[in-house]
Amino acid sequence: MGVVVPLSGNREPKASVKPLVDLTKADMDRVNRLILSKTGSDVQMIPEVAKHLIDSGGKRLRPMLTLAAARMCGYEGDHHITLAASVEFMHTATLLHDDVVDESGMRRGKQAARMVWGNQASVLVGDFLLGQAFRMMVDAGSMEALDVLSTAATVIAEGEVMQLSAAQSMQTTEDDYLAVIRAKTAALFSAATEVGPILAESDKSVRDAFRSYGTNLGLAFQLIDDALDYGGSKSDLGKDIGDDFFEGKITLPVLLAWRRGNEEERDFWRKAMESDSADEEALQHAIALIQKHGALGDTIARARHYGEMARDALAPLPEGEIKQALLDVVEFCVSRVS
Amino acid sequence: MGVVVPLSGNREPKASVKPLVDLTKADMDRVNRLILSKTGSDVQMIPEVAKHLIDSGGKRLRPMLTLAAARMCGYEGDHHITLAASVEFMHTATLLHDDVVDESGMRRGKQAARMVWGNQASVLVGDFLLGQAFRMMVDAGSMEALDVLSTAATVIAEGEVMQLSAAQSMQTTEDDYLAVIRAKTAALFSAATEVGPILAESDKSVRDAFRSYGTNLGLAFQLIDDALDYGGSKSDLGKDIGDDFFEGKITLPVLLAWRRGNEEERDFWRKAMESDSADEEALQHAIALIQKHGALGDTIARARHYGEMARDALAPLPEGEIKQALLDVVEFCVSRVS
Known part of the structure; x- marks a missing residue:
């Protein structure tokens, strides 16, 4: 019935994202400067909220993918900087809206923006960042990239709504779950990666390869994220263990335990996930199951x-070294503990 | 000190938008079909929420402006249909997010979507519609139109945040208020109108004229909307009288009454607007002041x-007849009671 793989082992998963970080460092410095300049607004609350989120130390994996893919395809212009910043803004906007939808208290180990500035500011600053993301796409001047990224924006929102509809229902199948994470997470990984070869005007087969890489990396990334909710520790993850559990979010670990459980166990899951009554003791029982x-x-x-x-x-x-770095990122994603 | 102009008089303000409605009818039918097709999603909740809002009978003034401006500039293609639908989606997305931010109970005389499907769905379906709006802009294929509309999206969000910061503070000046409505309302009117001449590749002076028309029409529209909150009736407006008052939203009628009032009156306004304690009696007193x-x-x-x-x-x-219709719309906006 599957073997328990320890989440913290002898691997040094942090090491494996390092080649990508090193290779994209000069470009990422430019991306970070652009991000900072595009959060500027005379409306004081906007840079405050944006800075809170942007400073809170995400890995910026998605923009690094854009930069690496563009370089690997031989792109020599500057628009990959703009699109990378745009991708990070789309991601940040999604986080802000997600926290409101999920009623989260923490985000990456810091108080969620909505706890500091309220739900209202989180919704609106998210909208502002999304608007800025599209403006930057326009600056980059590629209709094809715009097409890919705006489609991703729609798919992400669809995925979030799908998740909302599926939430708290034990009827969710693994396929339903996959459809949700394909939309809410993999779509942006995929688009972030695909715009690289688009800028470089690479062949369709190259675009297809990068899109497929991004999609599957995104799926792997989200699966591990969902595993960590029942197996990481708070400091590793920057969010609280059991967040998904208390929100009644049906992720794969729960789905598998439910399907493999006996009637008594299924009763437990139904009560825990479909009501809002689950407590710490219930979480410990869930982890044991x-x-x-x-x-x-x-x-x-x-x-x-x-x-x-x-x-x-x-x-x-x-x-080549970029390709090797991208392969290392896959290993990083499936073995990350932080 | 100003004269009280009755809001319901002998004018027939509805009549004055009719020329625009008639002139754009064939195109609007196409826009409405496109809108319907673009709310489609396998995720059931999306078309439900979108349909609720789209059916609730807004006048669709903004897309009509796009259509009329494009035609008046001699545009003969089909992209004005796409951009008009895109503009309406941007507007609808804003309404969904606004209702969450304002905690509104009603919207255009119907229950606000958030009361039926919850805040979560309103945030996410808004994001979906915004994504679809950008996809349609990409379909229309004009980078300049994309630039204008994506800038408007950012400015609108900025305006909403500005309004949030200004809310409940009697220190708001008329200039602050104008900056808010210029961003949250006039920016979309302006962009909706300007993309007409952009599609038609008109001269800069023509673009400037339409942009200025749209901006000032939007300002007039919002001023009347804010007046109606203290002077219309529920059935006229589709929202409850006093909504702004109970939300502590500082609009021009309040701002002027406060500045012109004595100390005792200012005390009343401060208590009413800066706390959440205002009741029906307070509203009646506010209207009297x-x-x-x-x-x-x-x-x-x-x-x-x-x-x-x-x-x-x-x-x-x-x-020409389109220009006359656009001038009539101005009259409609400043004298509308419904």
Whole structure:
């Protein structure tokens, strides 16, 4: 029934994102400066909220993917900087709106913006950042990139609504769950990566390869994120363990434990996920059931499956240090503990 | 100190938008079909929420402006349909997010979407519609139109945040208030109108004229909207009288009454607007003070001022039935009771 894979082991997963960070460092400095300049507004609250979120230390994986993909395809212009910043703004806007929708208290180990400035500011500053993201896409001047990124914006919102409809229902299948994470997470990874070869005017087969890489990397990333909710520690993750559980969010670890459980266990899950009454004791019981059925290990195994697909998507492309860095990122994502 | 102008008089303000409705009818049918098709999603909640709002009978003034401006500039393609739908989606997304931010119970005489589906769905379906709006802009294929509309999206969000910061503070000046409505309302009127000549590739002077028309029409429109909150009736307006008052939103009627009032009156305003304790009796007292100082009549006079600016912006352009219809819309906006 699956084997429990320890989340913290002998690997040094942090090391494996380092090549990408190093290779994109000069470009990322420019992205960060652009991000800072585009959060400027005479309306004081906007830079405050944006700074809170932007300073809170995300890895900026998505813009790094844009930068690396563009460079690997031989792009020599400057628009990859603009699009990378745009991708990060889309992501940040989504986080702000997500926190409102999920009623989150924490985000990346800091108080969520909505706890400091209120839901209203989170909704509106999210809208502002989304608007700025589109303006930057226009600055980059590529209709194809605009098409890919604006489609992603729609798909992400669709995925969030899908998740809302599926929330608290134990009827969710693994396919339903996959459709949600494909839309809410993988779509932006995919678009962030695909705009690289678009800027470089690469062949369709190259675009397809990068899109597939991004999609599958995104799926793997989200699966691990969902596993960490039942297995990481607060300091590792920057969000509280059990956040998904208390929100009644049906993720793969829960889904597998429910499907593999007996009637009594299913009763527990239904009560815990479909009502708002779950407490710390319920969370500990949930974690025990997930362990019992090997659901955490199998979630990680599923993540590895998509990780392999991401690796194979890039396989036909020429070797090189950027390609190797992108492959290392896959390993980082499926084995990350922080 | 200003004269009280009755809001319901002998005018037939509905009549004056009719020429625009008639002239754009064939195009608006296409816009409405496009809107319907673009709210489609496999995620059931999306078309439900979108339909609720779209069916609730807004006048669709903004897309009509796009259509009329494009036609008046001699545009003969189809992209004005796409951009008009896009403008309406931007507007609808803003309404959804506004209702969450304002905690509104009613919208256009119907229950606000957030009361039926919750704040979460309102935030996310708003994001979906905004994403679709950008996709349609991409379909229309004009980078200049994309630039104008995406800038408007940012400015609108900025205006909403500005309003949030100014809310409940009697220190708001008329200039602060104008900056808010210029951003949150006039920016979309302006962009909706300007994309017409952009599609038609008209001269800069023509673009400037339409932009100025749109901006000033938008200012007049919002001023009247804010006046109606203290002077219309529920059935006229589709929102409850006093909504702004109970939300502590500082609009021009309040601002003028406060500035013209004595110390005792200012104490009343501070208590009423800066706390959440205002009741129906307080609203009646507020309306009496607004009447006493002629603040409603002067708000309408201010609206007329911007209406005149809108009319003069179009003055240099050749006469014709579309131009006349656009001038009639100004009259409709400053004298509308429904």
